[in-house]
Amino acid sequence: MLTNRQLLILQVTVDDFIDTAQPVGSRQISKKEEVPYSPATIRNEMADLEDMGYLEKTHTSSGRVPSEKGYRYYVDNMLTPQRISKDEIKQIRSVFEERMVETEQIIRKSANILSELTNYTSILLGLDVLKHRVKRFSIVPLSEDSAVAIIVTDSGHVENRVFSIPESYNSSDIERMVNLLNDSLIGVPLHEVPMKLEAVTSTLLKQRVGHFNNLLSSLNKAMTIEHKDKLYYGGKMQLLNQPEFNDLEKARSIMYMIDHVNQIPSIFALDKKGIQIRIGSENNHLAMEDCSVITASYGIGDEQMGSIAIIGPTRMDYKRVVSLLDVMSTDLSRELSRILRGHHG
Amino acid sequence: MLTNRQLLILQVTVDDFIDTAQPVGSRQISKKEEVPYSPATIRNEMADLEDMGYLEKTHTSSGRVPSEKGYRYYVDNMLTPQRISKDEIKQIRSVFEERMVETEQIIRKSANILSELTNYTSILLGLDVLKHRVKRFSIVPLSEDSAVAIIVTDSGHVENRVFSIPESYNSSDIERMVNLLNDSLIGVPLHEVPMKLEAVTSTLLKQRVGHFNNLLSSLNKAMTIEHKDKLYYGGKMQLLNQPEFNDLEKARSIMYMIDHVNQIPSIFALDKKGIQIRIGSENNHLAMEDCSVITASYGIGDEQMGSIAIIGPTRMDYKRVVSLLDVMSTDLSRELSRILRGHHG
DNA sequence: TATTAGCACTCTCATAGAACGAGTGCTAAC
DNA sequence: GTTAGCACTCGTTCTATGAGAGTGCTAATA
Numbered sequence: 001m002l003t004n005r006q007l008l009i010l011q012v013t014v015d016d017f018i019d020t021a022q023p024v025g026s027r028q029i030s031k032k033e034e035v036p037y038s039p040a041t042i043r044n045e046m047a048d049l050e051d052m053g054y055l056e057k058t059h060t061s062s063g064r065v066p067s068e069k070g071y072r073y074y075v076d077n078m079l080t081p082q083r084i085s086k087d088e089i090k091q092i093r094s095v096f097e098e099r100m101v102e103t104e105q106i107i108r109k110s111a112n113i114l115s116e117l118t119n120y121t122s123i124l125l126g127l128d129v130l131k132h133r134v135k136r137f138s139i140v141p142l143s144e145d146s147a148v149a150i151i152v153t154d155s156g157h158v159e160n161r162v163f164s165i166p167e168s169y170n171s172s173d174i175e176r177m178v179n180l181l182n183d184s185l186i187g188v189p190l191h192e193v194p195m196k197l198e199a200v201t202s203t204l205l206k207q208r209v210g211h212f213n214n215l216l217s218s219l220n221k222a223m224t225i226e227h228k229d230k231l232y233y234g235g236k237m238q239l240l241n242q243p244e245f246n247d248l249e250k251a252r253s254i255m256y257m258i259d260h261v262n263q264i265p266s267i268f269a270l271d272k273k274g275i276q277i278r279i280g281s282e283n284n285h286l287a288m289e290d291c292s293v294i295t296a297s298y299g300i301g302d303e304q305m306g307s308i309a310i311i312g313p314t315r316m317d318y319k320r321v322v323s324l325l326d327v328m329s330t331d332l333s334r335e336l337s338r339i340l341r342g343h344h345g
Numbered sequence: 346m347l348t349n350r351q352l353l354i355l356q357v358t359v360d361d362f363i364d365t366a367q368p369v370g371s372r373q374i375s376k377k378e379e380v381p382y383s384p385a386t387i388r389n390e391m392a393d394l395e396d397m398g399y400l401e402k403t404h405t406s407s408g409r410v411p412s413e414k415g416y417r418y419y420v421d422n423m424l425t426p427q428r429i430s431k432d433e434i435k436q437i438r439s440v441f442e443e444r445m446v447e448t449e450q451i452i453r454k455s456a457n458i459l460s461e462l463t464n465y466t467s468i469l470l471g472l473d474v475l476k477h478r479v480k481r482f483s484i485v486p487l488s489e490d491s492a493v494a495i496i497v498t499d500s501g502h503v504e505n506r507v508f509s510i511p512e513s514y515n516s517s518d519i520e521r522m523v524n525l526l527n528d529s530l531i532g533v534p535l536h537e538v539p540m541k542l543e544a545v546t547s548t549l550l551k552q553r554v555g556h557f558n559n560l561l562s563s564l565n566k567a568m569t570i571e572h573k574d575k576l577y578y579g580g581k582m583q584l585l586n587q588p589e590f591n592d593l594e595k596a597r598s599i600m601y602m603i604d605h606v607n608q609i610p611s612i613f614a615l616d617k618k619g620i621q622i623r624i625g626s627e628n629n630h631l632a633m634e635d636c637s638v639i640t641a642s643y644g645i646g647d648e649q650m651g652s653i654a655i656i657g658p659t660r661m662d663y664k665r666v667v668s669l670l671d672v673m674s675t676d677l678s679r680e681l682s683r684i685l686r687g688h689h690g
Numbered sequence: 691t692a693t694t695a696g697c698a699c700t701c702t703c704a705t706a707g708a709a710c711g712a713g714t715g716c717t718a719a720c
Numbered sequence: 721g722t723t724a725g726c727a728c729t730c731g732t733t734c735t736a737t738g739a740g741a742g743t744g745c746t747a748a749t750a
Contacts, residue, residue: 023742025741025742025743026742026743027741027742039742040744043742043743043744044744046743047743047744057742057743060742060743061741061742061743062741062742062743063741063742063743
């Protein structure tokens with residue numbers, strides 16, 4: 001258990017390091033108003049904090065730097081939410097003022113604003129398209145042997161696939177199949193579409209209507225909707241401005257990682273609601289050892305629709321980012337609800 | 346005019362520098378089999394080549410490095426096409442073997458293979474969607490006041506836009522408008538769609554059918570199709586492996602540039618056919634001063650459909666890249682013709 | 691007893707100089 | 721016309737040195 005004085009010193013140390021990116025020494029802390037102790041006292045306390053694992057030294061006679069455990073403690077116990085200035089709130093809200101209808105645009109712009117306000121890289125995981133429901137299904141023939149299948153969802157999203165038409169089908173066959181499928185598919189969430197197609201096929205078989213078999217299976221093959229999450233980046237290069245990534249090798253692996261976040265399942269913690277913070281190695285990824293990720297999710301009511309991630313150095317300004325994410329995710333949820341309720345209604 | 350010996354020495358110098366990335370000295374050249382002269386002779390010739398502006402020194406007592414003029418001369422006069430190995434041709438052709446139907450996939454995969462084979466960054470400018478022609482136009486209502494307009498082109502590409510429906514229109518109005526527009530729009534290239542919509546509006550006005558006015562103008566506003574070229578990247582990070590970009594500042598500006606190539610009009614020289622090489626400052630872009638870009642275009646017959654760019658250091662392996670691009674663009678043209686002819690037919 | 695001043699010690703970083711090596715330019719010999 | 725020889729230049733690497741920042745410990749102090 002930490003004494004009050006240790007708490008104070010830990011907090012001041014972390015704050016200072018977040019601010020300056022330099023190891024902080026006892027003298028420096030002692031100069032602060034809120035700390036009425038001499039450097040010597042502080043040295044003793046810092047030594048204790050180091051023994052307990054909250055602080056680290058980069059070398060024998062450097063100042064101290066927060067350890068992961070230190071950051072974790074700081075984040076868990078010392079995060080007083082920061083006031084977001086009126087101007088900044090205004091900037092966030094500006095996304096919604098134009099009353100854009102396309103959710104994609106809104107999300108894209110949100111990503112940019114977030115990275116501008118934080119100076120870190122932001123990644124927004126778009127609306128989970130797979131949860132949207134089929135509003136209309138149609139097929140447009142392109143040639144003798146190919147056609148494009150189009151699904152419009154209730155959110156206005158359009159999914160389309162080219163597939164090949166087996167011989168022996170003509171356009172009236174296709175038309176009949178579209179009618180058939182439209183009846184069965186409307187209202188079905190995208191991720192259930194392949195299942196539903198299977199179901200239709202087997203029903204037809206039971207009814208001894210084998211006619212559409214080949215056509216359906218070709219369509220089905222094309223229709224499998226892979227879970228390709230749409231990611232929207234803001235300030236991809238921002239991280240390179242952080243002093244901790246001045247090393248070329250590190251910079252490279254960071255950039256590579258950012259371009260492949262979708263392959264790191266742990267980044268977007270979709271399982272939990274609210275704001276989450278993962279510090280350094282908690283990300284379970286080598287290239288992210290010096291990064292922290294703060295995620296928040298947005299959605300309508302209990303239904304989660306997507307999430308926001310801010311990636312910065314472990315030394316990131318947690319207070320500020322958490323507060324900003326709070327505002328942004330709330331606003332985003334509200335606005336998207338407004339738009340989608342419209343469509344659903 | 347260069348003597349034969351100067352020609353030889355220039356060529357060997359450029360080749361060697363391309364290979365090693367180190368300034369090349371007279372002794373080093375003299376050691377090569379094809380050069381039967383002593384270092385002293387070579388020194389004299391190199392001094393002359395430097396006077397003429399083909400070579401440069403990085404400092405007084407370094408070896409020589411090709412100047413831009415040197416590269417230009419090399420590229421214009423000494424580019425003996427290089428034989429591409431069977432394995433590599435096989436690798437290029439592998440893109441087409443799976444008989445993929447979606448052109449987008451083909452292009453995406455081509456970009457990756459090119460960057461693998463060259464170790465440079467490749468960017469493919471996709472089929473110019475705007476030239477495709479409307480095959481089918483339809484509108485799917487989403488809610489009381491919004492709908493999504495969908496255009497399917499003859500190539501299987503699907504373009505879609507959400508737009509808002511002014512009050513006082515009901516679904517049968519929309520249906521009628523779709524029928525009306527389908528007649529006028531089919532066969533029209535995408536970039537002429539907005540024009541065509543205007544035309545329809547004014548025709549209707551002349552016929553004193555003002556009924557659809559508002560609806561049409563709302564649709565038209567949404568339908569403006571910006572010329573957003575689709576770019577497909579291969580090996581974005583490859584350039585960072587080149588020793589000339591070991592400097593963080595340079596690396597950063599290169600990466601930034603690559604992410605914003607679409608804002609550099611000169612990169613894709615769509616005006617000319619065949620293979621083009623732009624060296625260093627010929628790119629007219631500060632961040633590209635140390636880069637060369639080799640572009641090739643592909644298309645059906647005389648109609649250009651897109652182009653390929655390879656971005657590497659000025660010290661790039663021109664011979665190899667040119668030969669690879671030659672193979673790739675030919676194959677790509679042929680394959681895309683095959684697919685699109687199918688659709689058009 | 692808790693705090694603080696003092697001091698020796700450690701480690702990094704920046705700077706300067708020396709040794710080294712690669713390469714040139716010039717001159718004189720072949 | 722070509723080449724060997726040699727003085728010279730410049731960048732790189734290594735080492736030494738000193739300044740500066742910060743620590744840990746001990747002894748003095750409130």
